[in-house]
Amino acid sequence: MKDLLTTDKRIPRSTFWKFYAVVYGLLLIVGVLSEFESIPESVTTALSFLLFPVLAMGIIVQIKRWHDRDKSGWWVLINAIPILGGIWSFIECGCMKGTNGPNQFGPDPLQD
Secondary structure: OHHHOOOOOOOOOHHHHHHHHHHHHHHHHHHHHHOOOOOOOOHHHHHHOOHHHHHHHHHHHHHHHHOOOOOOOOHHHHHOOOOOOHHHHHHHHOOOOOOOEEOOEEHHHHHH
């Protein structure tokens, strides 16, 4: 958990995918719960506010993946480019292997 609060170090693709599996699972639950009329609106609003820290952690996870690719964390801003930025980020962070061995952002997370 503490690794989700700092942008230093690197993470492998498997950690990236595990994090996003949990995030999308939570989004699905919040979405389904918001459709039930028996659940007070205050509960769904509170759940929605929990998405802000999750978003921040998601940005940190992606920065760590950019680091594993030996690129600056500022590459996370590529997501601001409509459609193409998200596709490029998905390919780089989710599909491409990280740098073998240590790089400027730390040791290879697969060799720990």
